[in-house]
Amino acid sequence: MSLLLIQHGTVVDGRGAAPYASDVLVRGGAIEAVGPGLTPPEGARIINATGKLITPGFINMHSHADCSAAMYPNMESTLGQGITTEFAGHCGLGVAPVGKDWLYMFPEKKAFTQVMPEPAGGINPYHAYIVPTDRLRAPFERAYGETLDWSSYGEFLGHLRRVGTGANLAVVAGHAQIRLQAMGSDYRRAATEEELRSMEAALDEAMDGGALGLSLGLDYEPGLFADQAELLRLMKKVAARNGLVTAHTRSRRHDSYNHPQNFLDGLKEFLSLGRESGARIHVSHIQSGYEVTPAHDGLIRAAVEETLSELERARSGGVDVTWDVIPKYAFGPFHYPQAASMFQPYVEACGGCKAFSAALTIASYRKRISDEIRAGNHASKGVFTRFDPKGDPDWDTRQKFTRAARNEVVGKTICQAAEGKDSLDFLLDLLTEDPYAALIPLGRRPEHTPDRDAFAARPEAAIGLDTWTFDYDAALSAGDMPLECGAPATYAGMTVFLETERNKGEPIQATVQKLTGNAARALGLEDHGVVAPGKAADLLVLDWAHFSAEEDLADPRRGAKGLDYVLVGGQVAVDHASHTHVRSGAILARSASGQASRKEDAK
Secondary structure, eight states, X not given: OOEEEEEEEEEOOSSSOOOEEEEEEEETTEEEEEETTOOOOTTOEEEEOTTOEEEEOEEEEEEOGGGTTTXXXXXHHHHTTTEXXXXXXXXXXXXXXXXXXXXXXXXXXXXXXXXSOOOTTOOOTTSOOEEEHHHHHHHHXXXXXXXXXXXXXXXXXXXXXXXOOSSEEEEOEEHHHHHHHHHTTOOSSOOOHHXXXXXXXXXXXXXXXXXXXXXXXXXXXXXXXXXHHHHHHHHHHHHHTTOEEEEEOOSBOTTOSSSBOOHHHHHHHHHHHHHHHOOEEEESSOXXXXXXXXXXXXXXXXXXXXXXXXXXXHHHTTOOEEEOBOOTTOOOSOOOOBGGGGGHHHHHHHTSHHHHHHHTTSHHHHHHHXXXXXXXXXXXXXXXXXXXXXXXXXXXXXXXXXXXXXXXXXXXXXXXXXXXSOXXXXXXXXXXXXXXXXXXXXXXXXXXXXXXXXXXXXXXXXBOOOBOOOOTTOOSSOTTSOOOOOOTHHHHHHHHHHHHHHHTTOOHHHHHHHHTHHHHHHHTOTTSSSOSTTSBOOEEEEOGGGOBOOXXXXXOOOOOBTEEEEEETTEEEEETTEEOOOOOOXXXXXXXXXXXXXXXXXO
């Protein structure tokens, strides 16, 4: 049993109260006492927190950690930024149930591509890539040294409990996999009665196994094709069990990618389903209700207020609804930080970045790929690795260098760095000299986001990062291919948020509340998100004077500076940047009341 006394710290309790000097005594997995001058019990480990903050562990309110935790159960990227609970399974996605077919979730790339190669240049996350699950089991073990030994959702959570997880997981079951198992690849239609019953049974099994409810991803296949009757029926099933339904709401009309709609229409659809079903609902990664073009800060803020007013009207009508927001520097899980990624199929054909760089010295090869790209015939089919100078003449204004052997180009767009030279020629010249030059698309890292900033500033805000979980030596890429390692927020999202709010002069107690207490209340995690006697001993000790996210956009695989200790379930998971790999996380299971609790340890 863990016995630990944190002495002489400053507690930021997660409820918004002013920080205060205190000790914290931990016994087992719970906080036993909070107060100044606590007497150390015999045999207790002492942590000196003089000049340090003691806070609840952070809760990532929009996570896809369930998609990668089976491959990376130590969850270093999670713990290294102070996250002790991942609320995961969103956007209808997930890796269970998978009794028949497996819908590609992308972190399992090294296994999946042994069965089905990706399209040239990578994937489009709005498309569905499906293989028989049994074909994936052996490649999964070869790639990760872990067994893919589950089919149902309950079996998946059982697997995580057996192997252990570094952090806690609270999960909702993804509608996409449930729908796929019921309908197979013939899902571009309404479900039959038999298929609906199959979905209901799978949802029941998932909630019996520990899922808190259901997630919807209404812009993604196969959930895109679900009609109102299907969604309502499943949401009523969740409501009957006092569960929670989360949604990536529609930005396009039902059944079609070709008819965009504004966010408010999708929000109203979800609120109406919440009202009719009686389910508790949660809006994932909230946005302003309308797209404002050209951008105008005043109109954008008005759109934010209209969105919040719509939520308040729904609450007044009896809908139990909460929401989270993704900060501006978190842009989804995908990240292709090297300039060579813009030429991905060509790099693959050459055999790697160095070989591609060498090939560019051959005039005929360089001319061939340059001519192809200028003609609009880039070999990539992937949305993240393709550019088209013919159709998009401003392509070179939206990529900023983050690392290069030519230091003078760092911080500049391709166009700026070219200094009047043809931008494609300049980029090929640079890659000839420096095959590992790094850049980031400005659209994936916007400098100005008044809508997200307005939501994040709300006192009731809960923060999500839209990320997977990895270890620091993990990568989706292999060999000398352009690096794929997960977005920077995968490793530093929460700590960048803390650092940003500190630099703005926001009170530390308000910022910590958005990362802890607000999220815990939205989820009904009564034992989490606060520093108080009887609560879960998921705690952080922060050296606030030296705290820094240490973010590196070119290779973000590192933890925060000044995060002295991370405790999960009362055990030290991180000790001054050293990961103990104790795997003391839990699957936060549902109680009869629908609340989540730490009653089922991961091990």
